[in-house]
Amino acid sequence: MGFLIMTNILIVTAVEAERQAVLTGLSDFRHIDVELCGFGPMESAARTSKLLAEKSYDLVINMGVAGAFQGRARIGDCVVASESISADLGAESGEGFKTVEDLGFGKMRFEVATHAESLKEAIEAAVPAHIGPILTLSTATGTEETEVLLAKRFDPAAEAMEGAGVATAASLFDVDFLEIRTISNMVGPRDKGAWRLDHALQSLKKVAEVMKGELSS
Numbered sequence: 327m328g329f330l331i332m333t334n335i336l337i338v339t340a341v342e343a344e345r346q347a348v349l350t351g352l353s354d355f356r357h358i359d360v361e362l363c364g365f366g367p368m369e370s371a372a373r374t375s376k377l378l379a380e381k382s383y384d385l386v387i388n389m390g391v392a393g394a395f396q397g398r399a400r401i402g403d404c405v406v407a408s409e410s411i412s413a414d415l416g417a418e419s420g421e422g423f424k425t426v427e428d429l430g431f432g433k434m435r436f437e438v439a440t441h442a443e444s445l446k447e448a449i450e451a452a453v454p455a456h457i458g459p460i461l462t463l464s465t466a467t468g469t470e471e472t473e474v475l476l477a478k479r480f481d482p483a484a485e486a487m488e489g490a491g492v493a494t495a496a497s498l499f500d501v502d503f504l505e506i507r508t509i510s511n512m513v514g515p516r517d518k519g520a521w522r523l524d525h526a527l528q529s530l531k532k533v534a535e536v537m538k539g540e541l542s543s
């Protein structure tokens with residue numbers, strides 16, 4: 327316990343509803359800054375870089391909701407990233423998709439801080455929790471064809487749209503990185519009516535409560 331005790335932690339979320347869920351979970355605990363990084367990999371990289379340039383942090387955590395791949399997590403569950411993967415940055419070719427790494431232009435897989443596994447175990451007491459790769463996409467998956475393709479290519483647990491952007495900023499500033507998501511929807515054919523944002527945001531609040539406990543103990 328208490329493995330999150332370190333001086334400066336920054337949590338970034340894409341949208342205000344996610345930020346509010348995290349702040350509610352942390353309640354009166356004000357030793358962590360919770361800021362918006364905006365929507366998608368580009369805005370999240372740029373805005374996180376700005377935040378890291380303004381103040382010194384030891385750890386940046388990207389929190390928010392996500393889509394889960396079939397069999398990996400359910401609505402309301404938590405997924406802690408074992409790595410964040412920039413999944414759609416690259417080039418199509420006759421021999422298939424070439425990643426940014428294949429092209430020699432940078433990193434595709436972003437490693438996470440060593441706390442990931444212990445944090446997942448602590449979260450399990452409050453919310454069903456899993457650990458696995460979380461994809462970062464510029465375009466949310468909306469067809470079964472893409473779902474199957476991504477599952478085959480990366481064996482991911484979940485997908486979202488900011489993690490690798492935040493991780494890019496963290497690595498630029500030599501700051502540790504974690505991505506923690508709660509599940510609002512299943513990845514597959516787009517059906518916004520089936521999203522359970524309230525459930526996911528409630529779980530996000532519970533995850534933040536656990537993190538507060540880890541910091542206070």
Ligand SMILES: O=C(O)c1cccc(C(=O)CC[C@H]2O[C@@H](n3cnc4c(=O)[nH]cnc43)[C@H](O)[C@@H]2O)c1
Nearest residue numbers: 340341343344391392393466467485486487488523
């Ligand atoms: O409308 C609202 O009240 C509201 C509250 C909280 C979040 C939202 C979003 O639209 C979140 C967008 C955010 O969620 C991630 N996300 C969630 N599911 C997926 C997915 O299946 N594929 C990709 N990204 C997903 C993503 O990180 C977005 O930034 C609305």
